[in-house]
Amino acid sequence: MLLGATVVFIRLSVTEISAGRDVSQLPAFGAGTADSARTVPDQAGLKGQAGTGSAKPARGDDSGRAASGGGKGGTKEETEAEGALDRISVRIYLTEENRIETVPLETYVQGVLAGEMPIDFELEALKAQAIAARTYIVRRLSLGDRSGMNTDKADVTDTIEHQVYVPVAQLARKWTGDQEKANLAKLKRAVEETRGLVITYGGEPIQAAFFSTSNGYTENSEEYWDQPLPYLRSVASPWDADISPRYKETVTITKEQFYAKMGLTGKKASAKLSIKVTDRTDGNRIKSLTINGEPFSGREVRERLGLASSQFAWSVKKDAVTITTYGYGHGVGMSQWGANGMAQDGKQAEDILRYYYTGTKVEQASKLPI
Numbered sequence: 001m002l003l004g005a006t007v008v009f010i011r012l013s014v015t016e017i018s019a020g021r022d023v024s025q026l027p028a029f030g031a032g033t034a035d036s037a038r039t040v041p042d043q044a045g046l047k048g049q050a051g052t053g054s055a056k057p058a059r060g061d062d063s064g065r066a067a068s069g070g071g072k073g074g075t076k077e078e079t080e081a082e083g084a085l086d087r088i089s090v091r092i093y094l095t096e097e098n099r100i101e102t103v104p105l106e107t108y109v110q111g112v113l114a115g116e117m118p119i120d121f122e123l124e125a126l127k128a129q130a131i132a133a134r135t136y137i138v139r140r141l142s143l144g145d146r147s148g149m150n151t152d153k154a155d156v157t158d159t160i161e162h163q164v165y166v167p168v169a170q171l172a173r174k175w176t177g178d179q180e181k182a183n184l185a186k187l188k189r190a191v192e193e194t195r196g197l198v199i200t201y202g203g204e205p206i207q208a209a210f211f212s213t214s215n216g217y218t219e220n221s222e223e224y225w226d227q228p229l230p231y232l233r234s235v236a237s238p239w240d241a242d243i244s245p246r247y248k249e250t251v252t253i254t255k256e257q258f259y260a261k262m263g264l265t266g267k268k269a270s271a272k273l274s275i276k277v278t279d280r281t282d283g284n285r286i287k288s289l290t291i292n293g294e295p296f297s298g299r300e301v302r303e304r305l306g307l308a309s310s311q312f313a314w315s316v317k318k319d320a321v322t323i324t325t326y327g328y329g330h331g332v333g334m335s336q337w338g339a340n341g342m343a344q345d346g347k348q349a350e351d352i353l354r355y356y357y358t359g360t361k362v363e364q365a366s367k368l369p370i
Helices: 002-007 014-019 076-086 105-116 123-143 177-192 255-261 298-305 336-344 349-356
Strands: 089-094 099-104 197-201 248-254 275-280 286-291 294-297 312-316 320-326 361-364
Touching: 076 105, 089 105, 099 105, 105 123, 105 177, 123 177, 123 197, 123 336, 123 349, 248 255, 255 298, 255 320, 286 298, 294 298, 336 349, 349 361
Parallel strands: none
Antiparallel strands: 089 099, 197 361, 248 320, 275 286, 286 294, 312 320
């Protein structure tokens, strides 16, 4: 049985089990179309820096083992446990095809990696993303999380509601010509060299949120979701500004559109437009502001206006509002472009993950206590 097999690897705390924890209240993992590096064409904005092989990987500092050897070796018991993990299947509801695809766990991770990160990112960044993707599905299965599902016959969808997944048939034709063999080999290498690895905090898989591009800092989880998580803390991410094509964007909308999207009517839509920031987050995003005296959160403005980030500046002209955003995505967890920048600097996948997920470990799922 699927969940029974998964419980071998993940220890749920007594309090979570006895309290019947409502996993629907956990923050949604899906990065969102506007949040993930996969929305950028594979070659865009890299300026020849990714995939050059110039970075020299550094070994992880707490395990004596490079992430690239994560799934290899170990005791007979560990090998047998990893084999059990390999026997777990994931059932994905393919929304456009209206069918369910069932694949081994590591095949699912490979499909997610293809959907969530450009293939010409550095190998160590791809490996970090693979571990995050694996952590998500292992956690979801172990908790019996059914959020975002309209059918009991599948475990996840292939959309941003969970993780974007490229089906096996589509993956086989995702690239053509000379790219096909090299890209598939790189994709498989990133998955194979992290086989079985997950990110843990306190011995349990984390909520491994990620997004495309930071504004220079990541965000504390409670600034975007209600729940504070000790491993989703704000950290500096200076790489993004130099290498991400999504770091800065400018949009212009009419005042009429602005008021309509913000739900402002009557006197509040006819008065001179006044926008005032009242608080900022630790990640330097706008936490709260007022528009013509009406209070809003930075997240609310971002979502209503379809902005790339909740850090933004603005200018008001006669009939239009011009808004410039910094960063791309909700800002919580691992910045994908930041991860690529760290990899270019010679950091290994485990280093990247431990940096963006405060106080965590990267370890074999088979080593988790029962």
